[in-house]
Amino acid sequence: MAASDLFDDDRASSPDASRLRPLDLAGADLRYAERAWPRAEADALYVALRDEIPWAPHVLNIFGREVAAPRLSCWIGDADAVYVYSGARFTPLAWTPTVARLRDMLRERHGLVFNSVLANLYRDGRDTVGWHSDDESELGAEPVIASASFGAPRTFRLRSRRTREAALSVELAHGSLLVMAGATQRLYQHALPRRAGVAAPRINLTFRRIDARAG
Structure with missing residues (x-):
C-alpha cells in the first residue's frame, strides 16, 4: 500500500503552513509547522525512512528490570553522540x-544544528511514549529538539x-515539524498517548545535540 493511501486526508493547508509559528505555552519556546514538508515529499520521506532505518525494540531499565518500550526505535548520529x-x-x-538529508534540511532552512536523532516507529495507535522531559545532562540546560513526523497523525500532549x-x-x-527550545523541558513534560482506531504507522524523528563532555 502506498503512503498516500495510508495517510490520506482532506485538510487544506494554509499558505503559511510550511512556516514555523509559535505556540502559546507559558514560559516555553514551542514552534510548529503543519506542512514543513509538502505532501508528496512527506510521502516519499516516510517510505525511505521506513525502509532505511534498522528498527528494533527500545529496551529501557525500569526499577531494575529490562522492559521493551511500546514502539520500535533507533539511535542515529555522530560517533561520539x-x-x-x-x-x-x-x-x-x-x-x-x-536521515542525514533531513538533518541538513533543518540546518539550511531553520539554522538548527544537530549531531544525533532518536527515530521512533509507532506501529499503530497502541504504541505510545509516556510522560517525560528530555532533560538529560548531555542535552544541556535548555536543549533545542526538532521533532519531524511522518505517517498517521497523533496527538502530542x-x-x-x-x-x-x-x-x-x-x-x-x-x-509536520515541532521545535521545542528554551525552558520547555524544564517546565513541561510531554507524551504521546494511545489512540484508538489508528491502524496506520507513524515515524517520528527527534533531532538533538549531544554534548559528549557532559555525558
Whole structure:
C-alpha cells in the first residue's frame, strides 16, 4: 500500500503552513509547522525512512528490570553522540542517507544544528511514549529538539512538571515539524498517548545535540 493511501486526508493547508509559528505555552519556546514538508515529499520521506532505518525494540531499565518500550526505535548520529536514557546507554548507528538529508534540511532552512536523532516507529495507535522531559545532562540546560513526523497523525500532549496539569495538545500531522527550545523541558513534560482506531504507522524523528563532555 502506498503512503498516500495510508495517510490520506482532506485538510487544506494554509499558505503559511510550511512556516514555523509559535505556540502559546507559558514560559516555553514551542514552534510548529503543519506542512514543513509538502505532501508528496512527506510521502516519499516516510517510505525511505521506513525502509532505511534498522528498527528494533527500545529496551529501557525500569526499577531494575529490562522492559521493551511500546514502539520500535533507533539511535542515529555522530560517533561520539552517546545518549544515556532511563538506565540504558545508546551508542549511535551511522547516519542513513535520508536521515542525514533531513538533518541538513533543518540546518539550511531553520539554522538548527544537530549531531544525533532518536527515530521512533509507532506501529499503530497502541504504541505510545509516556510522560517525560528530555532533560538529560548531555542535552544541556535548555536543549533545542526538532521533532519531524511522518505517517498517521497523533496527538502530542504537554503538562506542567510542577502541577501535572494539562497545558497543551498538538495534533502532529504527516510532514509536520515541532521545535521545542528554551525552558520547555524544564517546565513541561510531554507524551504521546494511545489512540484508538489508528491502524496506520507513524515515524517520528527527534533531532538533538549531544554534548559528549557532559555525558
